[in-house]
Amino acid sequence: MSNPLDTKIISRLAEILDKTNLTELEYEDESCRISLSRQPAGVAVTGAFAQAPAVAPAPVSPAAAPVAIATAPAESAEVDYTNSPNAVKSPMVGVVYLSADPKSPDYVKPGDTVAEGDTVCLVEAMKTFNPVKAHKGGKVVKILVESGDPVEYGEPLVVIE
16 A cells, blocks of 8 residues: 655645745644654654655755855844734744735735734635734734745734834
8 A cells, every 4th residue: 555645745845944944844634744844853754654654855955044044144134023012923834925815905014004803914724714813903014924925833924013
């Protein structure tokens, strides 16, 4: 019997990991859990298929991280909103979308005034779109992500003052 684990999922996850600054990425469904990281551990498969040999994508080059850091000196001058009480943060790992669909206007843009509980964006995880709501009312001063960007749990998305 062949391993029903879809290697396309592993390849896509490795591609996302390689194209972003994420250090870890996990995927889980009812039959398996895939965890990728930039650390030497590589790919781990647990669950029902833990005994089956895992098909690993091409290893992520350790040189990828320094290249990303070396090519981003302008980004280091930006303000770090990670601990800012004004930042609306991602409630989960996923992909952020600034509008309900590509033809709709963005939920918010810089200069907009929002009330506590207003939707500012969506985070898609496991094919479910989850609204991200403003934690306070105020003026949107900065949007830190673009539609389609992968985001991590706790990553700042929008700044409201």
